Amino acid sequence: MTTGRLRAPAALAGVAFGFWLAWTRMTDPDQILGALLLRRSYLWLLFATGVATAALGLQALRRLGVRTLAGRAAVSWPTVRPQRRHLVGGALFGIGWALAGVCPGPIAAQLGQGRWSALFTLAGLFGGIALADAVGRRRPSPVWSPCGEAQEGDVLAGNGVASQPSSP
Amino acid sequence: MSFLTQACPWPLAGFLVGLLTVALQWMDNLPLGATGAAAGFFGWARRPTAGLSWRALFFAGVIAGAALYAALTHATPAGWAYPAVDRLFGGAPLPKAVWLSVAGLFIGFGARWAGGCTSGHGICGVGRLQAGSLATTMTFVVTAVIVAQLVWRGSPL
Numbered sequence: 001m002t003t004g005r006l007r008a009p010a011a012l013a014g015v016a017f018g019f020w021l022a023w024t025r026m027t028d029p030d031q032i033l034g035a036l037l038l039r040r041s042y043l044w045l046l047f048a049t050g051v052a053t054a055a056l057g058l059q060a061l062r063r064l065g066v067r068t069l070a071g072r073a074a075v076s077w078p079t080v081r082p083q084r085r086h087l088v089g090g091a092l093f094g095i096g097w098a099l100a101g102v103c104p105g106p107i108a109a110q111l112g113q114g115r116w117s118a119l120f121t122l123a124g125l126f127g128g129i130a131l132a133d134a135v136g137r138r139r140p141s142p143v144w145s146p147c148g149e150a151q152e153g154d155v156l157a158g159n160g161v162a163s164q165p166s167s168p
Numbered sequence: 169m170s171f172l173t174q175a176c177p178w179p180l181a182g183f184l185v186g187l188l189t190v191a192l193q194w195m196d197n198l199p200l201g202a203t204g205a206a207a208g209f210f211g212w213a214r215r216p217t218a219g220l221s222w223r224a225l226f227f228a229g230v231i232a233g234a235a236l237y238a239a240l241t242h243a244t245p246a247g248w249a250y251p252a253v254d255r256l257f258g259g260a261p262l263p264k265a266v267w268l269s270v271a272g273l274f275i276g277f278g279a280r281w282a283g284g285c286t287s288g289h290g291i292c293g294v295g296r297l298q299a300g301s302l303a304t305t306m307t308f309v310v311t312a313v314i315v316a317q318l319v320w321r322g323s324p325l
Contacts, residue, residue: 006195006196006222007220007222007225009195010192010195010198010222010223010225010226010229011225011226011228011229012229013188013191013192013195013198013200013226013229014205014225014226014227014228014229014230014232014233015229015230015232015233015236016188016229016233017185017188017200017202017226017229017230017233017287018229018230018231018232018233018234018235018236018237019233019234019236019237020176020181020184020185020188020233021230021233021234022233022234022237022238023172023175023176023181023237024175024176024181025175027234029250029251029252029253030251030252030325033252033316033320033323033325034325036312036313036315036316036320037313037316037317037320037321037325038313039325042175042178045178045179045182046178046181046182046185047182047290047291048182049178049179049181049182049183049186050181050182050183050185050186050189050291050295051182051186051290051291051294051295052182052186053182053183053185053186053187053189053190053295054185054186054189054190054291054292054294054295054296055186055294055295055296055297056186057186057187057189057190057193057295058189058190058193058295058296061190061193061194066194068193068194068195068196068197069194069195069196070195070196071196073196073197075193075194075197076197077193077197077199077296077298078298079298080283080293080298080299080300080301081299081300082299082300082302082303083300085281085282085283086282086283086300086301086303086304086307087303087304087307088278088281088282089277089278089279089280089281089282089283089304090278090282090289090303090304090305090306090307090308090311091278091307091308091311092274092277092278092281093274093275093277093278093279093281093282093285093304093308093311094278094307094308094309094310094311094312094315095274095278095311095312095315096271096272096273096274096275096276096278097275097286097308097312098311098312098313098314098315098316098319098320099267099270099271099274099315099319100253100267100268100271100272100275101252102271102275103202103275103279103285103286103287104202104203104205104206104275104276104279104285104286104287105202105205105230105285105286105287107206107272107275108202108205108206108227108230108231108234109230109231109233109234110234110246111231111234112230112231112232112233112234112235112236112237112238113234113235113237113238113243113245113246114238114245114246114247115245115246115247115249115250116246116247116248117246117248117249117250117253117264117268120264120265120268120269120272121268121269121271121272121275122272123269123272124268124269124270124271124272124273124274124275124276125206125272125273125275125276126206126210126276127269127272127273127276128272128273128274128275128276128277128278128279128280129203129206129207129210129276129277129279129280130210130276131273131276131277132276132277132280132281133207133280136280136281
């Protein structure tokens with residue numbers, strides 16, 4: 001799988017995501033913390049709708065045999081089985097999410113909105129990523145990258161990621 | 169314009185982010201994910217000669233997209249304000265900086281270790297019906313709900 005094509009559309013997708021994060025108030029920590037306290041339902045309803053839409057759309061792409069726009073390749077994604085790193089990483093991430101009321105996307109979007117406190121969370125975010133990569137590099141079983149895919153140019157590339165198409 | 173200044177209604181918001189996930193997949197089998205994007209951007213910042221990956225461009229796009237929203241809605245920038253944390257420390261800047269940086273460390277390390285965050289695992293991965301993503305998502309949601317209770321229960325949020 002080559003992921004370096006279609007750079008302008010990737011940037012545009014980022015713009016759409018940033019716009020969406022601001023419009024949905026994901027960049028407002030009070031909104032997130034209120035949801036985590038189970039006092040606001042907006043985030044959970046949005047999340048459920050988003051997952052349902054993504055699941056339906058992705059299954060449709062695969063079942064209809066749609067080819068990708070960039071490479072005319074089969075639509076596919078890796079199989080990611082639950083591992084210890086999912087629980088350890090998920091728990092650590094959950095702590096940070098609840099301490100600040102932001103996750104990585106909103107941190108970037110906050111900068112665009114002129115919420116300058118995001119510079120602190122951004123510094124922590126980059127530091128944490130660098131630390132995880134540094135620790136992961138020294139371990140026999142490496143950390144995997146998002147959605148189980150090896151990324152171009154990072155230390156995780158080529159580390160036994162199951163990337164064969166899991167076609168129906 | 170008032171449609172934009174109000175928070176996006178949740179059915180539309182969920183539909184739109186699902187659509188974006190599908191669009192990226194259709195484009196080139198790309199996974200939506202802010203942590204990978206942040207890692208790509210940070211990698212580029214550290215070593216610009218390596219060139220801009222699609223992930224780095226996506227991350228830059230997120231900043232630009234939020235700026236576009238702020239410009240269109242004529243929003244007043246929040247600046248250095250961070251209401252929840254400000255209440256916790258009476259607005260003192262140093263504890264706030266430390267609190268947010270440490271939170272960021274947990275966010276960055278944990279998300280990278282798990283291989284994704286709320287977008288990469290939560291929306292894209294669970295949408296792909298990946299068991300690892302479901303395990304991650306359930307773990308961070310349960311953890312965050314518990315920690316939020318411990319830290320913010322007395323806060324008017």
